[in-house]
């Protein structure tokens with residue numbers, strides 16, 4: 001029987017930014033990998049909210065170059081310390097402590113370890129309170145499962161923490177596998193993490209798509225590893241198209257992209273497709 005997939009209605013202006021794989025037979029997709037932070041979960045929103053707790057608790061002596069928005073400075077020190085964590089030089093809890101201490105030291109506040117630990121506890125508690133999935137996530141995951149696709153969450157963060165977040169937000173039930181840089185010892189865009197996800201799903205890179213909010217780490221990294229890379233650009237960045245990388249600005253457009261540009265597992269009746277939640 002011929003497949004009869006119908007894309008879920010989109011709440012956006014439509015997949016107008018999609019760069020089509022036109023002119024050749026659509027590739028078959030058996031599985032989808034999804035990044036977690038800023039793809040499924042509003043990580044930046046919760047982390048910014050939590051950082052304000054730290055800043056509000058400690059008078060800052062030195063405003064960083066670039067103005068009084070401390071988020072870029074936090075991101076920079078986070079990237080430096082996350083690399084040490086992935087390399088195995090620090091465990092996750094030690095990394096968090098060292099990062100907060102280094103961040104405050106850069107701002108002219110050299111605090112003792114007990115004070116840093118108390119601040120970090122407050123920051124984490126605020127982050128946990130602020131975790132939210134984006135509103136387009138559950139309808140999209142519902143559709144992907146109903147379409148017969150196997151799903152993996154692929155993250156550059158700590159595995160236990162990400163499993164905890166997925167479970168607390170009711171998202172763990174959608175995934176056949178969770179692959180984390182913290183557990184694997186290597187991070188996106190290293191092909192190893194993408195290939196590990198494919199192995200755990202029992203699929204090949206050629207029949208797997210990976211979608212995430214980072215063009216370099218997610219979409220290009222997946223493409224370079226032999227998967228189909230898709231960029232989720234929620235900010236609708238004014239950037240020229242990247243050859244071979246479809247772009248969508250909401251997960252509500254992912255079903256339409258999969259139906260029009262790829263082949264997905266057979267669904268024999270349109271009645272099996274869910275009506276997206278609003």
Ligand SMILES: [Mg+2]
Nearest residue numbers: 035037038213
């Ligand atoms: Mg991300």
